[in-house]
Amino acid sequence: MIWRLAKYLLYATIVFAILVALISCEDEGYHNSPDAQLLFSRDTIMFDTIFTNIGSTTQHFKVYNKYSEDLLISRIRVANGDLSNFRLNIDGDITNEAYDIVIPSHDSIFIFVEVTVDPNGQNMPMIVQDSIEFVTNFNLQNILLIAYGQDFNLIKDGYILNTEWTAEKPYLIYGYAFIDSTSVLNIEAGTRVYFHKNSGLYIEGKIVAEGTFENPIVFSSDRLETSYKNIPNQWDRIILESGSHGNTLNFVTIKNANIGLQVGTIEHDGHASLQINNSRIENMAYAGLFALKSKIFGYNNLIANCGFYAAAFLAGGSYEFYHTTIANFWGNYSPKARTSSSVIISNYLPVKKSDGSSVIYSGDIENAFFGNSIIYG
8 A cells, every 4th residue: 555655656746747847948948037028119100190991001110039038928919909990910910919929039020010090070180099018927018009090081983073172171082083074173272182092183174273372282192101202103193184174273282193284185186274373293203294285374383303204295285384493303213214304395296006006196386485494304
């Protein structure tokens, strides 16, 4: 009996020793100090104005293990869980909550963050806040998440009759907005019109955009983050189709598109006419002002920084500008140096067809006058 008891105790001791050894070996793999702290490349992730229901760009930060041992993060999660507007990618896994993440010694992991802001029916921007919680050896650390959201008037592949756009909320064109031939789009001072990628405004009727010096009208991309401030080719263009007359742009800013303003279309009969004053057209991938057999009068304008032409006047037309600066200082849109002139004026336009052949459209240059103006680049 005593022998059996001794044998049982021996077995129990051996099993216990093995368990202790295994646990000890596992613990030895991680830094287990109760004072362990993660290091972060940023303490706050902030998103500039995001349009409601339109996802943000992706931001990221790094989480560092400064210790000579591996570090076990017990939990990473967004504080508001499934109710959060923010979304995470934690070291390659798309999830808002993860457990037992190991960072090797003197190593790091990436965490990517996106946000979508819910609409609230208000005109003024809103603030959305949350945080990312990190628990390491029972220590809690946080990264603050902040996003500014803005409600908007959405126009998605829409045909527009007589209407007026006001400055209360911005307008977001998603796809295209088309102004019918019998309609007029009036835009009041201070109105902001934003375009999603590859979107455009097509005007067969007429546009009257009357901004002021204090409250200009802005046409730009829907990416409002600082890093996108001067990036071209974020949307397509504004087109005044041939047959569209009486168009007026005053104190207007057009920026960051492929072509800022196209006046005239080669496939339609007749010409387009425009008066543009006190306006800026900047940062285009191809051209700032692209005119085809059209009639334009301009006063006190700036057309600048485009990948090919700042202004192109092709297939004839009549063009008269005063106190206007056309300057192409920037040519870094493509890896190749820009070799095109800042301004081109021509009575013809060669167009390559889908079958590889070319057709040439031509027209008379009735007038091309630039009074007290600067052309550079």
